[in-house]
Amino acid sequence: MGVEKRRHDRFPIALPATLTRGKKSGPATTVDVSLGGLFLSIADPPPLRELVKIALAVVRDKPPLHLMGMAVFVRQPNPEKGIKGGVGVQLFGLDPDTAEKWSGFVSRVRAHNEKNPKPKPLVTVPTPTLQPMPQAAPVPEKKRRVELRIQGANIEQLRAAMARCANDGSMRVHTELHLEPETRVSLVLVHPTEERHFTFEGWVINRISRPDFKGVSLLLLDYAMKHAEFEQFLEEEIHVTVDVDIASIAPNSVDPRAA
Secondary structure: OOOOOOOOOOEEOOOEEEEEEOOEEEEEEEEEEOOOEEEEEOOOOOOOOOEEEEEEOOOOOOOOEEEEEEEEEEEOOEHHHOEOOEEEEEEOOOOHHHHHHHHHHHHHHHHHHHHOOOOOOOOOOOOOOOOOOOOOOOOOOOOOEEEEEEEOOOHHHHHHHHHOOOOOOEEEEEOOOOOOOOOEEEEEEEOOOOOOEEEEEEEEEEEEEEOOEEEEEEEEOOHHHHHHHHHHHHHOOOOOOOOOOHHHOOOOOOOHHHO
16 A cells, blocks of 8 residues: 555545446445545455546536546455545546536535535435446457557657656657557657666556547556656666677786787
């Protein structure tokens, strides 16, 4: 279990939700929410870094809000100590409409908690029925793992490319491959002068198809933690191997001109 890092204020609220991981769906309950994610109480939490989908009814008698995120904090259940299982989910890949609705919902929760110091549900709603998230094409039964290799002309070009990556590890990559959301991807950065490479693991968030750009949006795992390692990879001393004639070896005290 990693250290939980909070970048947004959290506001307690208990609402029923449905969490989906792969083809498995189950009930969950929100514990708190923030602009960047939410914490769910769930009997069988997913493993760390797994992609999940969440259906959450934020407005009575309205369709549930569909969210996508990654498990960044997992609390395993311990019945003997009365500890319930839970998972902290970092949200990403929200379309503008969903992001606006989520921001509005979090603002309402914050305002409610400011007026009511004792946390309680804003509304009572039935457990939402999971609706399929819109996709351009069906996700294939057999998941693919793809390796994207990137080689810059020099070290500074590689450094500049990774500097454009967002703080949460999200980035866009141009590719003609038709990659579905949730495809596991290895982003391999090849050293421009040596036979070395550095790999970031990640997921496809969504596809991008515009006149000016065609590719995918990625979320890199442990980007913040591995960025220092990436800098070390760029700045490591170059290992050079040269064959030397054994006849050229002589003690320092011997003047080779006297031979």
